[in-house]
Amino acid sequence: MQQRKNISIPLLFWSLCSSVLVVPVQSAGVPLDLDNHDSIKSAARRVAYDLVTFYTGNRTGDVPGNLPAPYYWWEAGAFFGALVNYWAFTGDATYNAITVQALEHQAGVKGDFMPVNQTYTEGNDDQSFWAMSAMMAAERNFPNPITSNLGWLGMVQGVFNQQAHRWDNMSCSGGLRWQIYPWNAGYGYKNTISNGGFFDIAARLARYTGNVTYAEWADKIWDWSEGVGLITPDFQIFDGTTQETNCTSYDRTRWSYTGGIWLHGAAVMYNYTSSSSTTSPSQSSAKWKPRLDGLLLAANHFYQNDSIGAQVMHEPPCEHQQRCNTDQLSFKAYLSRWLADVIQLAPHTYYDITAKVRSTAKAAARQCQGGETGTYCGHRWSSGKYDGTIGVGQQMGVLEVLHGLLATHISGPLTASTGGTSEGNTSAGTAPDETEIQEILFSHVTTGDRAGAAVLTVVFVGMLFSAVYTMIS
Numbered sequence: 001m002q003q004r005k006n007i008s009i010p011l012l013f014w015s016l017c018s019s020v021l022v023v024p025v026q027s028a029g030v031p032l033d034l035d036n037h038d039s040i041k042s043a044a045r046r047v048a049y050d051l052v053t054f055y056t057g058n059r060t061g062d063v064p065g066n067l068p069a070p071y072y073w074w075e076a077g078a079f080f081g082a083l084v085n086y087w088a089f090t091g092d093a094t095y096n097a098i099t100v101q102a103l104e105h106q107a108g109v110k111g112d113f114m115p116v117n118q119t120y121t122e123g124n125d126d127q128s129f130w131a132m133s134a135m136m137a138a139e140r141n142f143p144n145p146i147t148s149n150l151g152w153l154g155m156v157q158g159v160f161n162q163q164a165h166r167w168d169n170m171s172c173s174g175g176l177r178w179q180i181y182p183w184n185a186g187y188g189y190k191n192t193i194s195n196g197g198f199f200d201i202a203a204r205l206a207r208y209t210g211n212v213t214y215a216e217w218a219d220k221i222w223d224w225s226e227g228v229g230l231i232t233p234d235f236q237i238f239d240g241t242t243q244e245t246n247c248t249s250y251d252r253t254r255w256s257y258t259g260g261i262w263l264h265g266a267a268v269m270y271n272y273t274s275s276s277s278t279t280s281p282s283q284s285s286a287k288w289k290p291r292l293d294g295l296l297l298a299a300n301h302f303y304q305n306d307s308i309g310a311q312v313m314h315e316p317p318c319e320h321q322q323r324c325n326t327d328q329l330s331f332k333a334y335l336s337r338w339l340a341d342v343i344q345l346a347p348h349t350y351y352d353i354t355a356k357v358r359s360t361a362k363a364a365a366r367q368c369q370g371g372e373t374g375t376y377c378g379h380r381w382s383s384g385k386y387d388g389t390i391g392v393g394q395q396m397g398v399l400e401v402l403h404g405l406l407a408t409h410i411s412g413p414l415t416a417s418t419g420g421t422s423e424g425n426t427s428a429g430t431a432p433d434e435t436e437i438q439e440i441l442f443s444h445v446t447t448g449d450r451a452g453a454a455v456l457t458v459v460f461v462g463m464l465f466s467a468v469y470t471m472i473s
Contacts, residue, residue: 028366028369028386029365029366029367029368029369029375029386030043030046030047030365030368030375030377030398031043031365032361032362032365032402034358034361034362034405037406037409040402040405040406041090041092041406043365043402044086044089044090044399044402044403045090045092046368046375047368047375047377047395047398047399047402048082048083048086048092048094048095048395048399050368050371050373050375050376050377050395051079051082051392051395051396051399052083052095052098054067054068054071054391054392054395055067055079055098056068057076057098057102058098058101063105063117064098064101064102064104064105064106065080065101065102065103065105065106066106067079067392070326071326071392072126072326072327073106073118073122073126074123074125074126074129074130075129075326075327075330075392075393076102076106077106077113077126077129077130077132077133078129078133078330078333078334078396079392079396080099080102080103080133081129081132081133081136081337082333082337082396082399082400083095083096083098083099084099084133084136084137084140084142085136085140085337085340085399085400085403086399086403087099087140087142088136088140088142088410089340089403089406089407089410090406096142096143099142100142100143100145100146101146103130103133103134103137103145103152103155104145104146104147104148106118106130107130107134107145107148107150107155110158110428110429111148111149111150111154111155111158111428111429112127112155112158112159112162112428112429113127113130113131113134113155113158113159114127114162119180120181121184122180123178123179123180123184123186123194124163124166124176124177124178124179124180124194124197124198125178125191125193125194125197127159127162127163127180127197128159128163128193128194128197128198128200128201129197130159131155131156131159131160131197131201132197132200132201132204134152134153134155134156135152135153135156135201135204135205135208136413137152137422138151138152138153138156138208138414138420138422139204139208139413139414139415139420140413140414141414141419141420141421141422144421144422144423150423150425150428151422151423151424151425152422153208153209153420153422153423153424153425154422154423154424154425154428155428156201156204156205157205157424157425157426157428157429158425158428158429158430159201159429160198160201160202160205160214160217160429161426161427161428161429161430162429162430163176163198163201164198164217165430166180168190171190171243171246171247172190172228172241172243172246172247173224173228174220174224174228175190175195175224175225175228175247176190176194176195176198176221177189177190177194178190178191178194178240188242188243188244189240189241189242189243190228190240190241190242190243190247191239191240192225192230192237192238192239192240192258192262193239193240193255193257193258193261195221195224195225195230196225196237196258196261196262196265197261198217198221199218199221199222199225199261199262199265200261200262200264200265200268202214202215202217202218202221202265203215203218203265203266203268203269203272204265204268204413206218206268206269206272207268207269207271207272207413207415208414208415208416208420209415209416209424210415210416210417211426215269215272215273218265218269222291228241228247229241229247229248229250230250231262234294234298235291235294235295235297235298236254236298236301237254237258237259237262237295237298238250238251238252238253238254238258239251239252239253239254239255239258253317254301254316254317255315255317255328255331256299256302256313256315256331256332256334256335257331257332257334257335259295259298259299259301259302259335260299260334260335260337260338260339261334261338262295263292263295263296263299263335263338263339263342264338264341264342266288266291266292266295267292267338267341267342267345267346267349268341268345269288269291270285270288270289270291270292270345270346271345271346273285273287273288289346292342292346292349293349296342296349296352296353299335301316302314302315302316302332302335303356303360304382305382306359306363306381306382306383306384307384308384310359310362310363311355311356311359311360312359312360312363312364312381312382313332313335313336313356313360313381313382313401314332314380314381314382315328315331315332315379319379319380322380322387324379326391326393327393328393329379329389329391329393329394329397330392330393330396330397331393332379332393332397333393333396333397333399333400334400336357336360336397336400336401336403336404337400337403339353339356339357339404340357340400340403340404340406340407341407341412341413343404343407343408344407344408344412344413345412345413350408353404354404354407357401357404357405357407358405360381360401361401361402361404361405363381363382363384364377364381364397364398364401364402365398365402366381366386367379367380367381367386367387367394367398368398369386370386370388370389370390371390376390376394376395377390377394377395377397377398378390378394379391379393379394379397381397
């Protein structure tokens, strides 16, 4: 088992934080004492319980791993990542069984998170979110799969192999497309979250396995993204670019999760290169530390002062106007998730991150006043009052912020050399594309499709007879 990197914390710093941010009793929201581990875990337990009430995949007749409408499949992958984290940070195994079942089922028969019920419309970013949850399971020694012939690590390697094969040198000199197949809208868009997901997976596989090939891919993805302008010199992360303009124009929207995923991957690479014996200039911590620090500074964009002047995380493009859609309501959860890891992977970031995590956690817990229980959480943490919303994204956001309060009290992400036990398979996910596409197109005509076609046929024939009868009359 990897030993936690202990961080010496001056008493003066703790005294200062305690005097400003401790909340032993709250008049509204989930009770939270920022300096009491039992209180933090109790708050996380309440938030996790309310989160799981949105899940229906373990009910008779439903599909394991799926969330009901309006939640898309990718967010379900993130949902189970939150539950892996919940177990890792609190030790509570209440939701482990449904999490193992969901990840295995949605990994599909090949273990590559390309299940036939999703693949026809699946994007690279969708696949990555499930793979990143499996990677978390490997890094945290989450209970192993029960029925799959692949371990968590093997599943992630399968996704990596497929995405490496999809790297597109035919337009914009590289990059990963948003969509996997050309029949889906957005196939010409090379978005930052897809490339960021691929970067994060490559970095984490490099660190976990020690295989330099993964690290070389992480370098390649970064260099392309920076070269094409999606990562700016001051480490702003734009949303994406299109092949129609040869990737010379951009959607400059800055989302918290796109900034977060590159920050996390850079922290992984910094940690990997700090302990790696490689002498390659590209695999140097001196290269990755400025990137990590620059991205962390740029992440200040996702904080604003609340009513008492404390810095609280927010989603600039949509939150103030209360126009965040279902997907966007979950974005702060992922930045919060990755910040907790960054503290462990790069201890020099501790003071900068923890001060914001504490002020954000205080504000977020006070938002948990909704629903039937009176503890469901809202989204506008910095507003100073409950915003009246509930949902999966809101719950995940608060839960992951609470995990950040516990980041220095558990071991960091494991590797194969520091106690990680997940089994890998470097050849996973290498089935020929032609076979895969035939399977997708064939399986896309489901029983539901055939039933729907039958109904439409009956309706059409009825309309035809009605028209003929009218003409004769």
